Amino acid sequence: MNLNKIAYTALVAFSAAIATLVISHGLLGTRADATEPPRVAPISREELARHNSRDSCWKAIDGKVYDITAYIPDHPSPEAVLLAWCGKDASEGWHNKRPGVAHSGAASRLLAGYLIGELEGGPAPEPGLPPAPVGRAAHPDGKLLLELAPGTYLDGRYRGSFLDRGEMQVGMQFDLRDGRLTALEYRHLAYGGIDYLALAEDAPLSPVTRQYRQVADYLTGKPLHHIFDLYQPEQVVTDIDGYTGATLRTSKVISAIRDGLNRGVYQWPGE
Ligand code: HEM
Incomplete structure (x- = not known):
């Protein structure tokens, strides 16, 4: 009888211990699920x-x-x-x-x-103006300049122009493919009433048109940030009248391309 009593007491104690374990585990589990964010x-x-x-x-x-x-x-x-x-x-x-x-x-x-x-540091900040670079050279590199430009440029066909005092001087079309420039063409090139696309090969001003074409050739196949190489035209075009003239022209191309980018995709690839 005594033995039975001991066995019974042991069984009750054992069951109680198991029950306590199950309940406390359940409670802990519930509390952990409710309050702890998934750990990553x-x-x-x-x-x-x-x-x-x-x-x-x-x-x-x-x-x-x-x-x-x-x-x-x-x-x-x-x-x-x-x-x-x-x-x-x-x-x-x-x-x-x-x-x-x-x-x-x-x-x-x-x-x-x-x-x-x-x-670490959370999502990339919403696009906005980054702090101005301190102590940079007069010609910051192209990648930095592109970072400073607003927007992300998707693949597609773009059209943009450079206008001054009511006159369109440069009108361009170009494609972006995997971030690279291709198929650059001038739809309009004019200054002071002269249509540079219509000039004969031997016309006195035709070297200017040639410079524009050299710019387009230089950019073809290059990642977009290379448009900023044009700020140093001596790397890009043949000198015809000192680089001052070329500087003005290459800056117009940068402007026209950026105008196209700002306007957004004109035509999606494959359309
Ligand atoms: C971040 C770069 C990514 C790009 C640029 C991208 C692009 C694409 C493209 C072009 C398609 C086919 C076109 C379409 O369905 O209309 C597509 C479909 C799909 N992608 Fe991605 N993808 C990316 C990442 C991912 C990742 C990381 C996953 C999953 C782990 C994923 C899952 C899917 C699925 C399931 C589809 C079928 C359509 C849908 O459910 O939306 N993609 N994605």
Whole structure:
């Protein structure tokens, strides 16, 4: 009888202990779920930048970092579309799989599965005016100048012009492909009532037209920021009347191209 009593007491104590464990675990579990945000590691921009290839492709999207290496072969677009954003803040590409068209909800749920961390310092700041560079040379490099320019320039065909005192002097069309300039052409070149596109090859002013064409040839195939090389025309065109004249002309081309960029895509690729 005594033995039975001991066994019974032990059973009750054991069951109580198990019940306490189950309840406390449940409570703790509930509390943890309710209050703790999902834990993701902070990832620096330097670390992000190291994973910039097909073999290891990380992307920051809206302040979170994703390792999408394994997903690359499954993505419906050509691989290059995804690879262009590896190691970078890819929010812009994510929100514009095609210009102005965001990914679907299904794509967002898929993306969530590749989360590996949070970008240190949070999402990239909203586009605005960055602080003025201090102590830069008179000709800051082109990349910096492009950073200072407003906007992100999508692939497409652009048209822009340079006007002064009511007269259009330069009208241009160009394509952007993967951030590179192609198919540059002048639709209009005039000054003081002279149509430079209509000049005969041997006309006294035809070297000016040639300089403009040298500028277009120089830019063809180059990343966009090379438009700022034109601030130093001696690198780009043949001297015909001292570089002062050329400087004025190349500055007009920079203006016309930037006017086109500001206006936005005139025609989407393939249309
Ligand atoms: C950030 C750079 C990216 C770019 C530029 C990009 C671009 C594109 C393009 C061009 C398409 C096909 C066109 C279309 O559906 O209309 C597409 C579709 C798709 N992409 Fe991406 N993509 C990117 C990143 C990603 C990532 C990281 C994922 C998922 C992990 C993803 C998932 C999908 C899915 C599921 C589709 C099918 C259509 C949809 O659900 O929206 N993409 N994307």
